């Protein structure tokens with residue numbers, strides 16, 4: 133299995149729950165390492181660019197408004213099969229459908245406010261990491 137890097141966001145609703153530590157512990161307990169991390173507030177234009185693939189969806193406005201509503205933690209996670217492993221740890225998009233013990237089951241409120249983002253492919257991971265981090269800000273951990 134290949135060592136990969138993937139992009140992760142702890143979303144504003146999970147930040148309000150003071151859950152950064154709990155969520156990062158779940159990544160670490162499952163073998164992922166934190167290769168970069170920053171607490172920040174997304175601008176509207178950055179959030180729109182990040183979620184560009186969803187711009188025709190009816191929930192796009194709500195999604196951008198939620199993602200810019202407060203601080204987020206942006207991260208690069210590294211490890212074997214990191215892209216798929218992160219999606220497994222996160223659980224399904226809708227917290228009601230997320231497996232017990234996943235981040236979204238624990239900290240998600242609804243399908244929009246679902247606690248975390250994780251890249252869905254290695255190509256998305258490369259695009260998303262480049263959008264938020266300079267190359268030198270990501271460590272090979």
Ligand code: DAT
Pocket residue numbers: 186191195224225243244245246248249250252
């Ligand atoms: P994921 O975040 O699991 O990759 P996605 O790419 O389909 O899911 O959607 C991106 C985000 O958009 C998702 O995390 C929350 C929001 N979203 C998706 N479906 C939604 C819906 N039906 N209503 C409201 N928000 C939704």
Ligand code: MG
Pocket residue numbers: 252
């Ligand atoms: Mg997605």
